[in-house]
Amino acid sequence: MSDLLSQDEIDALLRGMSESSSSQDLTVTDQDKDVLGEIGNISMGTAATTLSILLNQKVxxxxxxVSVLRWDELPREFPVPYVAIKVVYKEGLDGVNLLILKKEDVEIIADLMMGGTGKIEFTEELSDLQLSAIQEAMNQMVGSASTSLSSMLNLKIDISPPEAFVIDFARNAEEMIPELKKADKIVKVAFRMTIGDLIDSQIMQLIPVDFAKQLVNAMLNNTLGAAAEEKKEPLSSHQPSGTSERPQKDESAKKKMVTSSQSYQPRREEKSERVYNVSPVQFESFDEEEERRYPENIELILDVPLEITVELGRTQKLVREILEFSTGSIIELDKLAGEPVDILVNGKVIAKGEVVVIDENFGVRITDIVNPTNRL
Incomplete structure (x- = not known):
């Protein structure tokens, strides 16, 4: 009988590892911490790039x-109210984790998101607008991190839109995050985060132990599967039926694969602290250049129809105000009487003009072309 592992034996080995992992207790070993740290390292590296572009700051x-906490230790670990962003995985992985930020850091990030400088006076309570801003920032960050995680684990991963809220672990934690209360033990993954010269703080992940083990097992199974694919070699077609040779390299490959199925050892030299230096891309401006010539092949698109819209003005109303509309209601717009109207092509403003009457129809006379350099 051949000593080479068949595909059925490899599949059985993978299933056996998965079953033994699911039946064991939820103890987080040092090896698990190494794997979780590596997952967080790569995911947050991508998220830092996204946040840098959003805030136009170096991140x-x-x-x-990585550490492990009990549920009753959270109020001591987080004595003041924090801002939590809840992320629920609904495809590829089944679980939830929590991103935790300090309230002051959230106020600075929200101000940067809304075009401010980040140098603000802190308030006692966060507004709905600030929570919406941090929720959008975290939505972008978690989305890019999930993409990295999907590539890392070779899984299709889908998440629900993150939900941001203020949490006090001594008062309303059990109500806000019942998934963590059920887990009893929680894995805390703490990252140091700096944003320009405005923030030097921490961003933390809280992961239920069962979900943390799920991440570790997915990482190990993906690593083992890759190793099995590399080591699997088909039998030579000219080898006689019923006989088998045992080359030394096949025996070595078998031992190496079985060893890799028993444990996953991250490279120790990669445990040194790694810092991601991220800064926004600076693009060259063309606004001051002379108007460029039309491309020689522009005739190819001259017959493409475009939708032209003339916008008299805009305004915003609350739902209650819109429900009060009736015949004869007057809506005040954001433009003064006689002010030029906007002329849009496929939703983009390209010119300004004045309203005229042609026979019995309205028309617009163009009075100014907006940014002629960028019309192409």
């Missing part, structure tokens, strides 16, 4: 520190 997120 650094360092290598994480």
């Amino acid at each position: 650094n997120i360092t290598t994480p520190v």
Whole structure:
């Protein structure tokens, strides 16, 4: 009988590892912490790039520190109210984790999101607008991190839109995050985060132990599967039926694969602290250049129809105000009488003009072309 592992034996080995992992207790070992740290390291590296572009600031997120807490230790670990962003995985992985930020950091990020400088006076309570801003920032960050995680684990991963709220672990934690209360033990992954010269703080992940083990097992199974694919070699077609040779390299490959199925050892030299230096891309401006010539092949698109819209003005109303509309209601717009109207082509403003009457129809006379350099 051949000593090479068949595909059925490899599949059985993978299933056996998965079953033994699911039946074991939920103890987080040092090896699990290494794997979780590596997952967080790569995911947050991508998220830092996204946040840097959103805020137009240099963002650094360092290598994480992984620890395990009990549920009753959370109020002591987080004594003041924090802002939590709840992320629910609904495809590929089944679980939830929590991003935790300090309230002051959220106020600065929200101000930067809304075009401010980030140098603000802190308030006692966060407004709905600030929570919406941080929710959008975290939505972008978590989305890019999930994409990295999907590539890392070779899984299709889908998440629900993140939900942001203020949490006090001594008062309303059980109500806000019942998933963590059920887990009893929680894995804390803490990253140091700096944003320009405005923030030097921490961003933390809280992960239920069962979900943390699910991440570890997915990482190990993906690693083992890749190793099995590399080591699997078909039998030579000229080898006689019923006989088998045992080359030394096949025996070595078998031992190496079985060893890799028993444990996953991250490379120790990669545990040194890694800092991601991220800064926004600076693009060259063409606004001051002379108007460029039309491309020689522009005739190819001259017959493409475009929708032209003339916008008299805009305004915003609350739902209650819109429900009060009736015949004869007057809506005040954001433009003064006689002010030029906007001329849009496929939704983009390209010119301004004045309203005229042609026979019995309305028309618009163009009075100004907006940014002629960028019309192409």
